[in-house]
Amino acid sequence: MISQQVIQDTAYDIMGRAAIDIPPDYRSGVEFMIEKEDGLSKFVLQTMMENWDAATEDRRPMCADSGLPRYYVKVGNEAQYEGGPIGIEHALREATARATHDIPLRPNRVHPLWRTDHNNNVGINAPEIDWSFEPDADWIDITTVHKGGLFGTDYRMLFPGDGIDGIKRFFLDTLLSYGKRGLACQPAIVGIGLGGSKDTTMVLGKQAACLRVVGDRNPDPKISELELELKELGNSIGMGAMGFSGKSMVSDCHIEVGYTHTGGMPMSVHMFCLSSRRATARLFADGRVEYRTDPQWFTPYMRRETTSWQN
Amino acid sequence: MAELSEGQKVVRLQVPVSHDDIKDLEIGTVVYLDGVIYTGREGVYKRVIEDGHEIPLDLPAVSNANFHCSPAAAIEPDGSYNVGGVTATASFRFAKWMQRWFELSGAKIIIGKGGMSSSDYRELFVPAGAIYLTTVGYGTGALLGRGIRKVRQVEWFEELGNAQAMWVFEVENFGPFIVDSDLDGNSLFEQQAEQVNKNIESLYQGLKKPALSRYGETDDRNDELI
Known part of the structure; x- marks a missing residue:
C-alpha cells in the first residue's frame, strides 16, 4: 500500500528537483549545440550553462518564471494506494502549495478574470493533473513539469x-x-x-x-x-x-x-524552453521511491492501436 | 563568464545611473548593475497610471532602473524574505504604459525580456533618455538571484499578490544583461532579426499553402508580431 504521506512528500520533492536541476539529456543537447555557435548565440548558451550550475550549487530555481507547475500521474493497474484517486489529487495540491512557498516557486497561478492570487499555485483547475494507466504494474509514477x-x-x-x-x-x-x-x-x-x-x-x-x-x-x-x-x-x-x-x-x-x-x-x-523543467518519481508498493528525469510517459500501452491490450 | 563575441564590451553601472553613465553604451554590450532596482509590470502600471495611486517609493532618487520581473520569492512567517530566482517577463505588452511611467518614475533603465519595437524606442525611450537592457537567454534566474543582496521592501503585496507586487532589491554585480536599445533607439533584436529574415523566403520555397487559410494581421514572416 502506497501511503498518502509518501505520495505528498515525493510530489513535493520532485517540484524542487524540476525547478533546480536541469535534466542531463537537455543539458547535453545544448552542449552539443554550443559547438556549432559563435558570437552572441554562443555567449547566450554559455551563460545558460553557468545559470544551471549556479542553480544546482545554490539550490535555487534556474528560472524564476516557474511556469504553471503541474503533474502527470501514471498508475499501475495493480497499484494499491491510500485514499484513492481523490487522495492523490489532494496530496498533489498540498505538495504544490508547500513547494511554492519552500523552494520558492513564483506563485504564477491567478484567476483569469479577477487575477486573484492565492500565492500558492493552487486554484480552480490548478495544478492540472493528467492521468494515465499502465498494465501489469504495481507502482505509481508522478511527474511534474514547470513550463512557462x-x-x-x-x-x-x-x-x-x-x-x-x-x-x-x-x-x-x-x-x-x-x-x-x-x-x-x-x-x-x-x-x-x-x-x-x-x-x-x-x-x-x-x-x-x-x-x-x-x-x-x-x-x-x-x-x-x-x-x-x-x-x-x-x-x-x-x-x-x-x-x-x-x-x-x-x-x-x-x-x-x-x-x-x-x-x-x-x-x-x-x-518547451531553455530550462526544460521535469522530474519523475516512481513510488513502489514496498515504500521505495526512485527518482529520474525521463518521465517514460509514452509507453507501448499508451500508443496501442487495437481493441484489447496484449503485451 | 561566458565567451564574449568579437568587440563585445562589458560594463558595470551604479544605479541610479546618470545620463553620462549610459550615453555611450552600445547595443550588444554586457551590463552588470549595482545599487537599487525595483520590479514593476502590468499590476503596478495599472495601479499607478490607471487607478491614480501614488508610487510608494521616492523615484527616481532611490532607483531609476525598472525591472519587468516577478521573483520566485516567498515571505516567511517572521517577515523575512526568501528570494530564489529572478527572471524577466516579456516587455512588449507594457508599451502602452511606458510614456506615462517614464514621466512619473524618471526611469532611465528598463530591464526585461525580448525588448520592445524600435518605434517604441524612438517614440518612448529616446525622449525619456532611457535605455533597454534585456536579460540573457531568458531564464538566468539563478545567476540573477545570486546578485540580490537584500530585499529592501515589498509594496502592494496584499493588493497585487506576490508576482505583481513591487519588489525593491539591493543588488551587487547583478547580471548579465545585454543592451538592446541605446540612447538613439537602435535595437539589437531588430538588427539580428534582419539577418534571420534574409533566409525566410528560401525556407518556405516549394511548400504549398494549406487548403484552408486563416484571417490574420500578417502573412509576412519578416514581420515581428510584438
Whole structure:
C-alpha cells in the first residue's frame, strides 16, 4: 500500500528537483549545440550553462518564471494506494502549495478574470493533473513539469491534402512567430501533436514536448524520420537563442499521433524552453521511491492501436 | 563568464545611473548593475497610471532602473524574505504604459525580456533618455538571484499578490544583461532579426499553402508580431 504521506512528500520533492536541476539529456543537447555557435548565440548558451550550475550549487530555481507547475500521474493497474484517486489529487495540491512557498516557486497561478492570487499555485483547475494507466504494474509514477505559459504554442486544423507541406509550413510559422526575440526561450524541445480530437491534439503536443527526452524517437520509423527532418528544418532557419542569428532552435522534435477525423489532420506545436523543467518519481508498493528525469510517459500501452491490450 | 563575441564590451553601472553613465553604451554590450532596482509590470502600471495611486517609493532618487520581473520569492512567517530566482517577463505588452511611467518614475533603465519595437524606442525611450537592457537567454534566474543582496521592501503585496507586487532589491554585480536599445533607439533584436529574415523566403520555397487559410494581421514572416 502506497501511503498518502509518501505520495505528498515525493510530489513535493520532485517540484524542487524540476525547478533546480536541469535534466542531463537537455543539458547535453545544448552542449552539443554550443559547438556549432559563435558570437552572441554562443555567449547566450554559455551563460545558460553557468545559470544551471549556479542553480544546482545554490539550490535555487534556474528560472524564476516557474511556469504553471503541474503533474502527470501514471498508475499501475495493480497499484494499491491510500485514499484513492481523490487522495492523490489532494496530496498533489498540498505538495504544490508547500513547494511554492519552500523552494520558492513564483506563485504564477491567478484567476483569469479577477487575477486573484492565492500565492500558492493552487486554484480552480490548478495544478492540472493528467492521468494515465499502465498494465501489469504495481507502482505509481508522478511527474511534474514547470513550463512557462505565454509563448511557443499554436494549433491549426490542417487537412489530409495539405500533407507534409502543411505540417512543415505550420511548424515554421510557429517557430518564427515565437522564436523572434526568443519569446519561446529556445533552443527548445519541440512537441507536435497530430490528430485526435482538437483537445487531444493539444494535449499530445504538450506531452511530446515535456515528457520525452532529447534523443528519444517515436517507435514508428516514418514518424521518427519526420521528427528528425523537422528538427533539421527548425535549425536551418538561421535563428538561435533570443532570436539572434544562429543555428540552435530545436534541441529535439517529438511527434505524437492520435487517430483523428477522416477529413482532418489537426496539428499543434509546443516549444518547451531553455530550462526544460521535469522530474519523475516512481513510488513502489514496498515504500521505495526512485527518482529520474525521463518521465517514460509514452509507453507501448499508451500508443496501442487495437481493441484489447496484449503485451 | 561566458565567451564574449568579437568587440563585445562589458560594463558595470551604479544605479541610479546618470545620463553620462549610459550615453555611450552600445547595443550588444554586457551590463552588470549595482545599487537599487525595483520590479514593476502590468499590476503596478495599472495601479499607478490607471487607478491614480501614488508610487510608494521616492523615484527616481532611490532607483531609476525598472525591472519587468516577478521573483520566485516567498515571505516567511517572521517577515523575512526568501528570494530564489529572478527572471524577466516579456516587455512588449507594457508599451502602452511606458510614456506615462517614464514621466512619473524618471526611469532611465528598463530591464526585461525580448525588448520592445524600435518605434517604441524612438517614440518612448529616446525622449525619456532611457535605455533597454534585456536579460540573457531568458531564464538566468539563478545567476540573477545570486546578485540580490537584500530585499529592501515589498509594496502592494496584499493588493497585487506576490508576482505583481513591487519588489525593491539591493543588488551587487547583478547580471548579465545585454543592451538592446541605446540612447538613439537602435535595437539589437531588430538588427539580428534582419539577418534571420534574409533566409525566410528560401525556407518556405516549394511548400504549398494549406487548403484552408486563416484571417490574420500578417502573412509576412519578416514581420515581428510584438
